[in-house]
Amino acid sequence: PWQWPKVWSYNAQITNPHWIYPGDLVRLLPKGFLAAVPTADPGLEPDADPGARPTTDVVTPQRRLDVAVRQxxxxxxxxxxxxxxxxxxxxxxxxxxxxxxxxxxxxxxxxxxxxxxxxxxxxxxxxxxxxxxxxxxxxxxxxxxxxxxxxxxxxxxxxxxxxxxxxxxxxxxxxMTQFKSVPPVRNEVDVQGTIVAMLTAQQLIGQGEVVFIDLGKKSGIKPGNRFFVVRRGDAFDPKRDPGEQVGQDDRSYPVRALGEVVVIQVGDSISVGLVDRVSEEMGVGDLVMMRKQ
The missing domain is CATH 2.40.30 (Elongation Factor Tu (Ef-tu); domain 3)
Known part of the structure; x- marks a missing residue:
């Protein structure tokens, strides 16, 4: 019970800790804390030297994620x-x-x-x-x-x-009324896209959320591929709410990863993904990047 001031400090969007309701997204760890996501430049910058690309294996999801659509x-x-x-x-x-x-x-x-x-x-x-x-x-x-x-x-x-x-x-x-995670598949293309929609009416995206990305089969996307959700710019701005930084893309800054999305369904120009891991709140309009492996 004595940890609540620290938890509150991680959630600038909460103005009063007594007013937290079911469905609110609450961060329990500091920004930037994401297991298995590099804290240095994750190698997602599209202008990086192709010869310097990491050769790590495809990351295997740590758990199954099933989401049923009812309404x-x-x-x-x-x-x-x-x-x-x-x-x-x-x-x-x-x-x-x-x-x-x-x-x-x-x-x-x-x-x-x-x-x-x-x-x-x-x-x-x-x-x-x-x-x-x-x-x-x-x-x-x-x-x-x-x-x-x-x-x-x-x-x-x-x-x-x-x-x-x-x-x-x-x-x-x-x-489609049932979304399930799929086995990992090696990324075969370098692409950048955008989260254009999410399944629920929440403003911020958290772990287990279903999202829709404006890339599909025509872009070489396959079920099992993984995207990083990224932003470029200063992560702290006391004059702006966290949701107002969605889509931040200041090319004078290196890329930083907010989380990962596993592709579970692919259409001609739209892909459906499950948010697998999150270090910072994301929103509709944030960028996604895939690197060829």
Whole structure:
């Protein structure tokens, strides 16, 4: 109990230690304390001499990280633009739920098959970075299974599970609802990207958080690759809150690592990652860097 002044000193974002609530991110160690992450220049500077690259083996995750998505998720723009829709129901109901038989419309070149399972979701807010739409946060409403498909007719489906009431107009698509860590894979490219979204509504990112990075298969990213989350600049600024330093990139400073992200799913232009280790709070907009091994 006598350690609280020291812990409080590590958390400048906490103005009153009596006002800490469930979900708040609290640092229990000083900034810069991160096991197995070098305290000197970690060799992530893109301008470094390629011949001086470290030849260490791929770091193996120290534990499995599993995250289940129940109410909030992220979907990339490609799947958002090609989503199907709930357009009607067999019974005279306005609000639909588990066990209800419904009708689903679908794109002409994306005909579902009987037995296919999909998520039902509603779009919340779009994720934009650098003037480009990368996808959208969505609310997971439930799941369905296709029961009948006839040519030039709406598909019929049954709602197999519901988190909340489902209405006509809800989107339907292959939404991933379970994220799991994967075996490590050696990095094959040198790339730099940005964290463009996170799974929860928290402002700061901590260990075990699911994040989305604006790099995918087109950039040579594979599941099992690892990114460092980095910033460049003075880590202490008494005039700014920790969250205001997100994306700090003063090229007159060497790189410093805030943590690591394990890639668990890769799309064409978006990757999903699990934050494995953290030494300092991170946020949407922070840079990520991968070095070829």
């Amino acid at each position: 909030v998720a992220f979907i990339d723009k490609k799947h958002l633009d090609s989503s199907m829709f709930v357009v009607g129901a067999v019974e005279d109901k306005e609000l639909l739920s588990t066990g209800d038989d419904i009708y689903v419309s679908y794109p002409e070149k994306q005909v579902p098959k009987v037995g296919d399972r999909y998520s039902i979701y509603a779009e919340d807010s779009r994720v934009e970075h650098g003037g480009k739409v990368h996808g959208s946060y969505v609310r997971v409403l439930g799941e369905l299974q296709i029961t009948s498909v006839k040519q030039e007719k709406k598909a019929q489906a049954r709602i197999t599970g519901a988190n909340s009431e489902i209405e006509r107009g809800a989107r339907v698509g292959p939404l």
